Amino acid sequence: MTRTETARPAAAGSVEVRDLTREFRVRNGLTVRRLTAVDHMTWSIAPGEAVGYIGANGAGKSTTIKMLAGILVPSTGEVTTCGLRPVKDRRRLARRIGVVFGQRSQLWWDLPVRESFGILAAIHSLSRGQERARTDELVETLDMGDYLGTPVRQLSLGQRMRAEVAAALLHRPELLILDEPTIGLDVLSKQRLREFLVRERAEHGTTLLLTTHDMGDVERLCDRVLVVDHGRLAYDGTLDGLGRTVGAERVLIVDLAEPHGDLEVPGARHLRSEGGGLRQQLAFDPAATTAARVLAAVSERVEVLDLTIAEPDVEDVVRRIYERAATSTS
Numbered sequence: 001m002t003r004t005e006t007a008r009p010a011a012a013g014s015v016e017v018r019d020l021t022r023e024f025r026v027r028n029g030l031t032v033r034r035l036t037a038v039d040h041m042t043w044s045i046a047p048g049e050a051v052g053y054i055g056a057n058g059a060g061k062s063t064t065i066k067m068l069a070g071i072l073v074p075s076t077g078e079v080t081t082c083g084l085r086p087v088k089d090r091r092r093l094a095r096r097i098g099v100v101f102g103q104r105s106q107l108w109w110d111l112p113v114r115e116s117f118g119i120l121a122a123i124h125s126l127s128r129g130q131e132r133a134r135t136d137e138l139v140e141t142l143d144m145g146d147y148l149g150t151p152v153r154q155l156s157l158g159q160r161m162r163a164e165v166a167a168a169l170l171h172r173p174e175l176l177i178l179d180e181p182t183i184g185l186d187v188l189s190k191q192r193l194r195e196f197l198v199r200e201r202a203e204h205g206t207t208l209l210l211t212t213h214d215m216g217d218v219e220r221l222c223d224r225v226l227v228v229d230h231g232r233l234a235y236d237g238t239l240d241g242l243g244r245t246v247g248a249e250r251v252l253i254v255d256l257a258e259p260h261g262d263l264e265v266p267g268a269r270h271l272r273s274e275g276g277g278l279r280q281q282l283a284f285d286p287a288a289t290t291a292a293r294v295l296a297a298v299s300e301r302v303e304v305l306d307l308t309i310a311e312p313d314v315e316d317v318v319r320r321i322y323e324r325a326a327t328s329t330s
């Protein structure tokens with residue numbers, strides 16, 4: 001937290017969800033059926049935590065987030081965001097949270113980025129001085145100087161996402177909610193955005209809640225993971241714990257100097273070979289061994305020119321959780 005900031009209230013950035021349910025009426029021809037998108041969920045997030053909210057397509061993530069932000073009304077149950085009732089206190093809440101929906105822009109499409117920031121600063125009643133100081137800080141850390149004068153519609157996806165995140169953080173919210181912040185970004189843009197978010201949290205103690213299908217986001221940014229499955233909470237804990245719970249594997253991909261038959265090394269499972277054995281993939285359980293140990297074992301046998309470590313895919317992890325849930329209830 002910076003020295004210039006005023007003390008934050010006790011509930012700063014917290015979220016509390018109790019028995020939260022949201023149903024939709026879905027029309028199919030002449031029939032209307034009820035769909036439970038969020039199903040009696042109970043969990044909370046403490047001030048300053050960084051939480052990944054993950055689950056398969058249609059699991060109920062966006063619906064939950066919309067209720068936290070006051071965009072959707074719960075069917076039953078309770079939600080408290082930063083100590084406020086999101087729908088009733090929506091305007092007060094808007095001053096205390098920042099929301100980025102990857103697919104939807106909060107910027108003015110035809111205006112230069114700088115002007116969008118100016119409008120948002122006015123909406124949040126920032127003084128000229130506050131606006132300038134905060135914009136300068138965000139422009140520098142997010143490296144946006146080159147396109148501040150460019151209309152939003154002309155920005156690349158990576159540039160626009162940086163501008164979206166800056167827009168959401170302009171008023172220095174206690175809670176930042178990001179829905180798929182890195183979707184469609186190239187590796188460098190993802191890395192930049194993640195580094196920025198890590199720094200922002202460290203400096204301002206901002207609570208972070210993000211939905212993502214990219215395990216890298218969760219790994220780099222989150223202390224805790226909530227997994228949602230068909231509107232219900234399926235897991236609450238650390239990412240390591242999640243990997244252990246479902247036995248999520250990582251994959252070491254090695255490029256060899258010479259073609260070689262399928263590599264068999266202790267602690268790893270040969271997945272596939274390509275290029276006549278020049279590139280090989282080995283799966284390993286990060287709870288049981290490390291990438292360094294597997295690589296050392298490979299290097300004893302062959303000369304390695306290059307390597308990559310593939311993270312477990314979030315969909316894969318989530319699928320495994322469903323499989324476990326299905327077998328434990330059958």
Ligand SMILES: Nc1ncnc2c1ncn2[C@@H]1O[C@H](COP(=O)(O)OP(=O)(O)OP(=O)(O)O)[C@@H](O)[C@H]1O
Nearest residue numbers: 024025026037055056057058059060061062063064
């Ligand atoms: N306005 C709506 N009307 C009817 N059904 C809806 C509405 N919004 C969401 N749903 C349904 O609710 C369920 C949960 O949707 P939601 O968008 O919350 O999922 P999600 O986990 O965010 O998925 P994704 O990862 O694809 O974004 C889905 O079956 C979806 O079709």
